[in-house]
Amino acid sequence: MWRAVLLWLMLATPLLAAPLTRDQLEPMIVAPYALGEPVNDAGVWSLLNSGGGEAGYVFETGPLAPLPGFSGQPINILVLIDLEGTFIDTRLLAHNEPIFVSGLGEAPLRDFLTQYRGHSIHEPLVVGTAYGNSGGSELVYLDGVTKATASVRIAHESILAATLAVAREKLQGISAGPPPRPDPDHSEALDWEGALAEGLIRHLRVTNAEVDTAFAGSIWADDDPEAAEDPDAPFIDLYAIDIGPPALAQALLDADSLADVQRLASLSPDDEPLLLIEAGRQGLVSSEFVRNTAPDLVSAQQDGLPLALRDADLSVSLGEGVPEELSDATVMVLRLDRRLGFDPSREWQLSLIAERQHGMFQPEAGSRDFALTMGLPERFFLRPEAVTQLPPWLSAIQIRMVDLILLGVGLLALTALLLRQSRLAAQRHYTAIRLAVLAVVIGFVGFWGQGQLSIVTPLAVLRGVMQGGGLEVLLYDPFSLLVWVAAILGFVLWGRGLFCGWLCPFGAMQEFAHHLGRRLGLPQWQPPRSLGRALLWTGPAALAVLVLTSFIAPQHTETVAEIEPFKTAITMHFDRPWPYLLWAGGWLAVSMVWFKGFCRSICPLGALMRLGGLLRLRKWIPRRVQCGSPCQLCKVKCNYAAIGTKGEIRYSECFQCLDCVKIHDDPKLCVPLIIAARQRSRAA
Structure with missing residues (x-):
């Protein structure tokens, strides 16, 4: 009996999409590539070229980055990358997103995935539109799908997270261990001058003349008359501070802004907030920027791989210890996701993009990067021990x-x-x-x-x-x-x-x-x-x-x-x-x-x-010898026709509505009980 129950348990349980087997994967790999050997038990395989040499990696996003989709289940995508981190192909394997299951159909999602081909994981890929930008920003925009923004962004995050995990460990040999988190109990007295001197606040100052030098020899060399008029004035005057550690946030923000940042930390514990103060001409975003999206003039990378920056949608005010000359500066809080491999305690680069436009009609955009090296000491963070990921x-x-x-x-x-x-x-x-x-x-x-x-x-x-x-x-x-x-x-x-x-x-x-x-x-x-x-x-x-x-x-x-x-x-x-x-x-x-x-x-x-x-x-439904002969009441009342002419219960057709049980036990409904009661009454 228990063997039968176990068999039914095996046959009647949902199936998780386990990593594809070799037989399932091989038909998906087309020439000039071939499937190599498995790299690990998380569904990562080596990719071979036509000569049998290693050409890259092939993997699924589901096992590596099981981010739940709008349906509550991950979107599983097959990704092929070469040894340089360039996408060879991205192909939809499985999903349960309602908007694509019925409504729009799968075609828009499959079309969206084709945009990754030829792009590199080293590029800052974002989902959205360039808002009229003709190419000046280094951000690479992938067109989303109308009415399916949430599902598409989740698919993009799954691809990015899985690919970064493979790229960090396989392409660069960097183990993707658990990232450090700000230590909430670390406290020290900090002020602006001391933090700036120690390097806790990083400063980037670029004059108009230096920007002119960066564009010299290009078609954009003479497209900023204001820079020529005042070459020593700051084009970029940027202060960048990682305010994930509470000690730094308390030293730089007023009480209300500090409360907002702390609230953000409680709602998004995996995000590292970054405070930017820009007092130059450049600014931090273009006029087409939309809040809560990726900033279009700022980028970041660590270990040569891009970091996903996003606006935290906070309006903050600086504290009393910040120099008075920065009171009119542009202030913005961005956030970086530590789940994607970002380590705020190691060196990373923040870049501000200087843009120029050349031409009156359909102007051609050009840009130059000015980088700032970031990173905080270990004392501000807790580095958790590596833990085994839950299945x-x-x-x-x-x-x-x-x-x-x-x-x-x-x-x-x-x-x-x-x-x-x-x-x-x-x-x-x-x-x-x-x-x-x-x-x-x-x-x-x-x-x-x-x-x-x-x-x-x-x-x-x-x-x-x-x-x-x-x-x-x-x-x-x-x-x-x-x-x-x-x-x-x-x-x-x-x-x-x-x-x-x-x-x-x-x-x-x-x-x-x-x-x-x-x-x-x-x-x-x-x-x-x-x-x-x-x-x-x-x-x-x-x-x-x-x-x-x-x-x-x-x-x-x-x-x-x-x-x-x-x-x-x-x-x-x-x-x-x-x-x-x-x-x-x-x-x-x-x-x-x-x-x-x-x-x-x-x-x-x-x-x-x-x-x-x-x-x-x-036989859990009680019966009497009179059931079926002569009494047919239960049979007639059974909506499921699960009672035979002889009163027997056909349990394979019984839905347990209990109507016959109610009749059987009710002396006012059960015919044999009514007859027996009448006989007793006559005898009395």
Whole structure:
């Protein structure tokens, strides 16, 4: 018995996208490249050229940078880079972003990924538009996708984080250990002069004459008359301070600004804030700059790799100790992400870009960089010991811990109720109690938790197990897994009834549709016995087609699986094209006149759940010798037609609605009890 339960657990659990195998990867690598040997167990492989020499690396973003997308699951992208860090190709492998699953389709996302080819990880790549910049800024803009900004930015961050991890360790030999964090307990008295003298505040001053010298010999040499008029005036007068350490922030900011920076640190603990004070002509951003995006005149790099700078969207004021001549300077707070390998305690470079325009119509832009070396002493930071990264399945459990606890408590409470089914069914307001439970299932298990089970899951798991996938990947979606476990354990007590009758969100929606139909006075249809028995075979037939498709033509499995309306109704909240809406809404409309018609006919998951009756250990629905002969009341009242003519319960078709239990235990409803009571009355 327990072997059967274990088998069902294996076949009915979500499959995590483990790193691709050699057989899966090789067809994706096209000439003149070939797949080499695996570099590590995180899905990084060497890339060979036509002569068999090492040409670069190929890897997936999912295992290296499992940043959750808008759907809550990572966007997995295949990345090929050469030994110089130049992108050879970026290709979409898997995602669950709703806007691309249904709505825009995958084409815009795939088109977006083609923009990386030929660009280097050493370039400051940002998602957005150049806002009319004709090329003066060194930022490389990648056009986003309208209506999918969040998903595209997450895809970009995944590519950047994964590629930087490979580039730092494989291309430069720099181990990507945990970055240091500002020590909140480090305190020391600092003032402007002392911090400047020690190098805690870095200063870059570039005169107009020095900028003219940088542009000398180019077409932009004479395009700044103001510089020629006053060559000794500062074009750039920049002070840069890493204010991640609290001691530096307290020394330079007023009380309100300090509170804002501390609030930023609590909301974004992985960001390192950088205070810039610019008192020259240049400024920090162009007139086209948009807040909370990458600054267009400032760039940074460490170890030859770019750092992602972003505006912190804070308006700060300087403290009393800052020199009075800087009171009118431009002040800005940027932030750098330590998760992408940035180490503020090591040397890094901050560059301010000087731009000039040449020509009146469609001017040609040119730029020159003026760099400032940054870095703070170790005493301001805590360097955590290297820790083993949590496996994705354990991380998924931690992320959804609150939901899992609520679901677990709910499942225990539901089990306790159903174990006392006679008392539950005898409640005066039993129908209201059942509908309340089903409403929670629709709202919490379905719409919120996305715990609508699907036949796609056991098919994917079965295929993965047969292909040698590890069992640890079965915990990738812990919320759905817990529902699967409850359903499988429910087989032992009640057969399919626990899930199909109480835990299926779409089944619950059909039951509400049935009650609505009755309220509207719609006629109720029950198929003739012969037709009803025939319709029971449509589910196994659909299941067989899906199984064959998953092995013969797996690329079409998702399309064939659309026979289930669950994705449209629950996962996508009915936000899909009209054919899908017609299919899902049509079955809800059918349920208004034919009780849970989809569940009782074509549902492939229901067909699989029928096998749960084989694992049932007991006949939990009480019967009397009079049931079926002569009494047929339970059979007539059963909306699922799960009671035979002789009164026997067909547990493979029973949804555990408890209507027959209510009749059986009610002396005012059960015909044998009524007759027995009358006989006792006559005898008395």
